[in-house]
Amino acid sequence: xxxxxxxxxxxxxxxxxxxxxxxxxxxxxxxxxxxxxxxxxxxxxxxxxxxxxxxxxxxxxxxxxxxxxxxxxxxxxxxxxxxxxxxxxxxxxxxxxxxxxxxxxxxxxxxxxxxxxxxxxxxxxxxxxxxx
Amino acid sequence: xxxxxxxxxxxxxxxxxxxxxxxxxxxxxxxxxxxxxxxxxxxxxxxxxxxxxxxxxxxxxxxxxxxxxxxxxxxxxxxxxxxxxxxxxxxxxxxxxxxxxxxxxxxxxxxxxxxxxxxxxxxxxxxxxxxxxxxxxxxxxxxxxxxxxxxxxxxxxxxxxxxxxxxxxxxxxxxxxxxxxxxxxxxxxxxxxxxxxxxxxxxxxxxxxxxxxxxxxxxxxxxxxxxxxxxxxxxxxxxxxxxxxxxxxxxxxxxxxxxxxxxxxxxxxxxxxxxxxxxxxxxxxxx
Numbered sequence: 001x002x003x004x005x006x007x008x009x010x011x012x013x014x015x016x017x018x019x020x021x022x023x024x025x026x027x028x029x030x031x032x033x034x035x036x037x038x039x040x041x042x043x044x045x046x047x048x049x050x051x052x053x054x055x056x057x058x059x060x061x062x063x064x065x066x067x068x069x070x071x072x073x074x075x076x077x078x079x080x081x082x083x084x085x086x087x088x089x090x091x092x093x094x095x096x097x098x099x100x101x102x103x104x105x106x107x108x109x110x111x112x113x114x115x116x117x118x119x120x121x122x123x124x125x126x127x128x129x130x131x132x
Numbered sequence: 133x134x135x136x137x138x139x140x141x142x143x144x145x146x147x148x149x150x151x152x153x154x155x156x157x158x159x160x161x162x163x164x165x166x167x168x169x170x171x172x173x174x175x176x177x178x179x180x181x182x183x184x185x186x187x188x189x190x191x192x193x194x195x196x197x198x199x200x201x202x203x204x205x206x207x208x209x210x211x212x213x214x215x216x217x218x219x220x221x222x223x224x225x226x227x228x229x230x231x232x233x234x235x236x237x238x239x240x241x242x243x244x245x246x247x248x249x250x251x252x253x254x255x256x257x258x259x260x261x262x263x264x265x266x267x268x269x270x271x272x273x274x275x276x277x278x279x280x281x282x283x284x285x286x287x288x289x290x291x292x293x294x295x296x297x298x299x300x301x302x303x304x305x306x307x308x309x310x311x312x313x314x315x316x317x318x319x320x321x322x323x324x325x326x327x328x329x330x331x332x333x334x335x336x337x338x339x340x341x342x343x344x345x346x347x348x349x350x351x352x353x354x355x356x357x358x359x360x361x362x363x364x365x366x367x368x369x370x371x372x373x374x375x376x377x378x379x380x381x382x383x384x385x386x387x388x389x390x391x392x393x394x395x396x397x398x399x400x401x402x403x404x405x406x407x408x409x410x411x412x413x414x415x416x417x418x419x
Contacts, residue, residue: 027218028200034221038150042143046176050183054198062203066212067178069220071151071171075158082160109155109163114170122211123174127166 028058036064043067075109077117082107148172157224182206347414 036043040057043064047053054060086107111127118125151171155163185206190198207214250263263269279285301324310322329335 034226037153037226042146045143046179047183050180052183052187052198059203063182065217066214067175071154075155079158106161109160109167111164111166114167
């Protein structure tokens with residue numbers, strides 16, 4: 001992550017000082033137009049449990065959008081995994097039957113797809129499939 | 133997938149709904165319950181983590197109100213790429229959750245309010261809860277204070293006793309046998325008939341308090357019951373002699389036979405069976 005930030009800073013050029021926050025502060029202005037999915041009250045509740053109470057409500061929206069992007073990236077990766085699986089299984093079965101059709105229309109997100117997606121983010125999930 | 137619903141807070145439910153909407157927007161039609169729970173937990177941890185780290189950075193620099201720089205440092209520490217947030221917004225149309233911010237429950241209107249609540253006295257601060265409805269602690273009696281001095285009660289007692297005696301004598305005079313003082317008018321001054329028995333001390337010597345039902349007695353006073361029946365039937369036979377000639381002779385013996393039979397029927401179960409639960413059932417008296 002730090003490497004990515006450094007790349008971003010270097011792209012800005014030498015004439016601009018090292019302010020990574022500048023695009024974000026501009027972004028804050030745009031934030032008022034977009035309403036995140038997670039309501040502000042929920043975000044505020046969880047941030048308050050950590051002791052974080054911003055005076056500026058746009059900070060709440062920034063954090064909730066960041067969280068949404070986080071989940072969205074994971075979901076995207078999981079979707080890729082799911083599609084790979086379905087394409088592998090359909091290609092193997094296509095020779096024998098044509099029952100599955102061209103694509104598996106209904107995608108169900110399971111732990112099998114989520115685990116490798118999370119592993120790429122550095123989160124290892126090991127959940128037992130049954131409880132003894 | 134049905135599972136036992138633990139008591140989840142409404143915030144957590146909304147987080148799950150947000151995760152679900154994100155998954156839906158990506159094209160997933162369904163997901164496992166474990167997956168949803170995992171992602172919700174991750175989201176909750178994300179908020180707590182970013183909040184903690186931002187607060188720590190803020191306090192580290194000697195401030196109490198967090199700024200965007202603190203948030204940025206928090207993102208950097210967590211490894212979240214925030215540079216592409218604007219593109220993310222423009223790419224994905226953020227679907228606002230249909231449920232708005234959690235609403236507070238409507239204040240329960242006190243529909244059953246009786247009377248106005250009294251204001252707090254001056255020595256109690258205003259931020260403390262107000263008094264409840266006055267009916268809950270103010271007692272108003274529902275009836276007048278009854279008279280409790282000795283003379284009035286004694287007088288009331290005497291009056292009640294006299295009224296009771298009067299009413300009872302009137303009742304008995306109207307229902308039972310009366311003895312009239314005046315021959316002309318029967319209702320002018322009725323007296324309750326005094327029934328004399330011979331000998332007069334017999335009732336005192338024979339204790340009657342242990343006898344609950346005269347029919348259940350083992351010994352029967354046959355003299356009392358049969359004679360009225362015989363008298364009635366002899367009257368009937370006398371009336372019938374006017375109409376029928378020779379049939380009365382035939383009727384009388386069966387009537388006479390019937391009476392001892394009836395008496396025997398009444399006495400035989402009493403003699404044989406001692407237990408009232410085993411005795412034959414008796415119809416109630418029609419008189």
